[in-house]
Amino acid sequence: MDKRLIWLAVGSFTMSTVGFVFSSLLPSIAADTHTTIPHAGHLITVFSLSYAVGAPLLSALAGTADRRRLLVAAMLAFVVGNGIAATSVSFTTLLLAQIVMGMASGLFAATAQATAVSLAGSEHRALAISIVVGGTTFAVALGAPLGALIAAFWGWRGTFEAVALLGLACATVLWLRLPRGLSGMKLTLAERFSAIGLPGVASSLTVTYLYLAGGFMIISYLAPLAIDGAGLSKMALPGLLLAFGVGAVIGNLSSGYLADRVGATRMVVLSLMSALVVSLAIAFGLHLLPRGLAGLLLVGIMVPWGIIGWAFPPAQASRIVAFAPEVAHLTLSLNASAIYLGIASGTALGGRVLENTAAANLGFFAALFPVAALATLYAGLRSYRRRFAASLAE
Numbered sequence: 001m002d003k004r005l006i007w008l009a010v011g012s013f014t015m016s017t018v019g020f021v022f023s024s025l026l027p028s029i030a031a032d033t034h035t036t037i038p039h040a041g042h043l044i045t046v047f048s049l050s051y052a053v054g055a056p057l058l059s060a061l062a063g064t065a066d067r068r069r070l071l072v073a074a075m076l077a078f079v080v081g082n083g084i085a086a087t088s089v090s091f092t093t094l095l096l097a098q099i100v101m102g103m104a105s106g107l108f109a110a111t112a113q114a115t116a117v118s119l120a121g122s123e124h125r126a127l128a129i130s131i132v133v134g135g136t137t138f139a140v141a142l143g144a145p146l147g148a149l150i151a152a153f154w155g156w157r158g159t160f161e162a163v164a165l166l167g168l169a170c171a172t173v174l175w176l177r178l179p180r181g182l183s184g185m186k187l188t189l190a191e192r193f194s195a196i197g198l199p200g201v202a203s204s205l206t207v208t209y210l211y212l213a214g215g216f217m218i219i220s221y222l223a224p225l226a227i228d229g230a231g232l233s234k235m236a237l238p239g240l241l242l243a244f245g246v247g248a249v250i251g252n253l254s255s256g257y258l259a260d261r262v263g264a265t266r267m268v269v270l271s272l273m274s275a276l277v278v279s280l281a282i283a284f285g286l287h288l289l290p291r292g293l294a295g296l297l298l299v300g301i302m303v304p305w306g307i308i309g310w311a312f313p314p315a316q317a318s319r320i321v322a323f324a325p326e327v328a329h330l331t332l333s334l335n336a337s338a339i340y341l342g343i344a345s346g347t348a349l350g351g352r353v354l355e356n357t358a359a360a361n362l363g364f365f366a367a368l369f370p371v372a373a374l375a376t377l378y379a380g381l382r383s384y385r386r387r388f389a390a391s392l393a394e
Helices: 004-032 042-062 067-087 091-120 122-177 189-197 201-219 222-229 234-262 264-288 291-323 325-356 359-366 368-393
Strands: none
Touching (some): 004 122, 004 222, 042 091, 042 189, 067 091, 091 325, 201 222, 201 291, 222 264, 222 291, 234 264
């Protein structure tokens, strides 16, 4: 394995940490900026939306630019965004910082995966991409709880400062270690989105979007759910995120093995059904149990929830690649955009739920999304099989 892939993974870890640590920062940010937690949730929405848009748009604009320069430029822009966030004096400035960070993260992610394939060779494409994407998994497992712990002692600004320092170190190593002359592939936006029209791809992207939207209706507002709904203390948040992260690593590592054994589609169906059960368990538990027991339920469900939540992405990516292996670089990029569109939508909708009802009700609304995803998956499979049968008959 090319050791330079590790630093691409560290870059993914650094950028993804910002997206996943926000659930613990929202109460402090809301208090310091004199706003509400649902309104502060717009920061997650803006970051995720900027990521989803930035990945295809900036990659198309970058064209054949040198990937080493592009990756370092994206990382430095991300560092600047964190610096702006750490020194911001208004909520508007924080929002602008999220746009900078989200766009930079989207460009970095798309470029890093392409660079990883170039360094490892096409015959090791899947392994190279998995190493880079693995940085995101460790952002959930380690980055988010560490960021929450830093915020607990030095405030939410300290979290952004720490992420900026890590990003600066990563940019330096990438500049020194990556080879010069790795040019990108020039694809227009139309060419990047053309893969959506391939059989099975559109419905699969919709399933990804719905799954993440449902999950992040709860995850983004874990702080009010834990503190107001379950009666836990603010200091419990790093532990909750760590437990979720441990489950995420287990789910991510086991998903590929299980998908090979039982099939990727079965794994996706199992994840969707489990997500439905978890959402309802959280909702009913917080409604029906005393606050002490509700807190224990939330603590106890974090590891299995992490396993369930992160068993989905590898299995779903495998399904999407299988529909059109020859354009995997396009479909995986689109899937990443669907993930962050789902995060943006789920956070926005969750915020509206919190504005009008108790945090405990988030689970009921979140449960609607895996149901919709299962229906979309079933309809998409039927359509794909009909088209496949028709092509064989011709």
